[in-house]
Amino acid sequence: MSELVRYIAQNLVDQPDQVCVDMREAEEGLTCELRVAQEDIGKVIGKQGRTAKAIRAIMAAAQTDDRRARLEIAEKAAAN
Structure with missing residues (x-):
């Protein structure tokens, strides 16, 4: 799943x-944290x-079991 989200992003x-894509498992399902550069946040979120x-x-369609998959989009911290 993380490779799919990475490829799309x-x-x-x-x-x-x-x-950067990080997958975490929780009781309620998978959480996929997608981090992109600040300038690219709008492109990943899109209009409205x-x-x-x-x-x-796409994540829901690719899910092979009954667990819920969540997508969180965050800004990647700038390198110092």
């Missing part, structure tokens, strides 16, 4: 090397959240 953003909603729909 890297093809949407201007800085694909800044894409449509792109993020589409990524979530």
